[in-house]
Amino acid sequence: MRILHCLLTREFAGTERHVAELANQQALTHDVTVLLERHTADLRTGGDIAHHFSPSVRIVRAYRAGYLPTLTALVWNETFDIIHTHLGKASIRAGVLKTLGLMGETPVIGTLHNAYRARTYGKHDGLICIARWQQASLPAGCRNQSAVIANWTIPSVLCHPERTKLREGFRQEHRLPPEAFVICAVGRMVEEKRFDCLLQAWRQAALPPDTYLVLIGDGPERARLENVCAEYRDRIIFAGYRSDVPDVFCAFDGFVLPSRREPFGLVLLEAMAAGLPVCATAAGGVLDILENVSDCLVKPDCIDALAAGLVRLRQQPGRTWDLSFHVLEEQALKTEQFYRRFC
Template sequence: MKILHCLSTREFAGTERHVAELTAFQARSHDVTLLLESQTADFRTGGDIAHHIASAVRIVRADWRGYLGCLARLMYGGSFDVVHTHLGQASIRAGALKKAGLTGKTPVVGTLHNAYRGRSYGGHDGLICIARWQQADLPTQWAERHALISNWTIPSRLDAQQRAVVRSTFRQKHDIPQDAFVICTMGRLVPEKRFDLLLRAWKQAALPVDTYLVLIGDGPQRSCLERGYVVQDRIIFAGYSTDAPAVFAAFDGFVLSSTREPFGLVLLEAMAAGLPVCATAAGGALDILGHDPACLVRPDDVDALSAGLRRLRRQSAQVWDLSSYDLAEQARKTEQFYHRFL
């Protein structure tokens, strides 16, 4: 099968990791092409999906014709069996070409990495939801043309000795005692992640002095968040990490404070590393932790999050059942979904 994936972003976050891992797996048995923007590096962090694409995947970058022009050239004539879009910008363009009749009989499907928007996906043949809340938000016309296929996590390849090295090295770099209990969070420092609420909850929780909070990530809110930070608060702004999810080996717990995560891939990665977790009860976290309600707290509630941090401090390493978040199985379901429209 010849598959064209379309993504128009300039960063490397959860969606980009999803695309990199899915295309790499599909390229084992299919002819896979990925259309990207001419520049894909995040100007702030340097994160770039191009550094994570498997060699078997053909990368095409937008040129002087722009992304739409290059997409039209690739789609014209039906040389691909299926076109698979990710996020709004690429989806709007592919949908417009579909409506204009420039794609022939080639089906266009999209993965919803955020909320459904008719302007982005109205021209698509099928939609993949990654969480149940997205299914609930779909208009009725999509009832027979969508599927629920969640994200996945790839188990860490680090052995016990390697994990110990990651743990020791990270703590030395940031002047954290080796025997401290370290809670981490990870994501772009933007308002919807509610790191401001997390910092308030951290101070309110008044955890023991051997407990540290590490924020991994960068973004426009960083300077504002750091402004009220003092050393005595035991809060570390570690910046953008290029070795996620391996870096989770350095920590003892994970907290997710977002108002709502579309899926919560970072939560899944923390669980794969054996960390106890605390997450807001909204979005994809409800799917992931539906059988572990004690790990969930009300969104946008500083008291609930503070109590969650205190509970997290009492936890030890855990073994989570993540068998339903297997890449091979989700890739198989995706291929089955393609065949519904061929």
């Protein structure tokens, strides 16, 4: 199949990782092109999706004229079996071309990385939901043209000596005692991720003094959050943005996800793949991942519940999770089977 993925963003977060990993897997057996923005490096963090594609994936960047003219030229001059869009900006532009009849007979599929919006996805032929809550929220007429295909995680390939070296190096860099119990949280520092709630819950939980909290990520809320926890800065570390998140989990002993809204929770899967005990808010796609592990779930936006969850997390050892439902090869195969419903 000739597949065109469309993504118009300038950062590297969960959606961008999803697109890169899916395109790389599909390119093993298909002809895959990805249309990106002209510049894709995040100005704040330096994260760039372009660095995560295999050589077998063809990358096309938007012309100076803009993303829509570039997409128009691609579909006018080339033939694709599937056009697969991700997030709102690219999906709206594909919908415009669909409305104008410029897509011909080529099916347009969208992956919902957030909530469904008719203006964004109303012209698409099919929709892939990464969590059940999304499919349940679709208009009745769209549900028959949708499928739930969950995200996946790719376990770290570091060998044991490399993991030990990374763990020791990270702890030395951030002055974390070798025997400390270190809890981490990862994500963009924006309001909906509720790092502020986490810091209040940390204060309330009054964990033993050998317990530390590491926040990985960056964003507009960072400066305010650093001020909020000034009194605990000896035990709360702001480690900044890192491009090696799946690997660096070996430096930690527990993981917490405090988000108010989490469309799926890819970073949660990555922490579980690393064998960490977890505490996560019962929001969105997290319920799909931890539906049978209720003791790991806490009520969103509730400081008391999150504080109690941190206390439980502190008492838990490493854990082996069954992630057999979240394997890239299987999810890529399901995606191909969904494509063929429309070809």
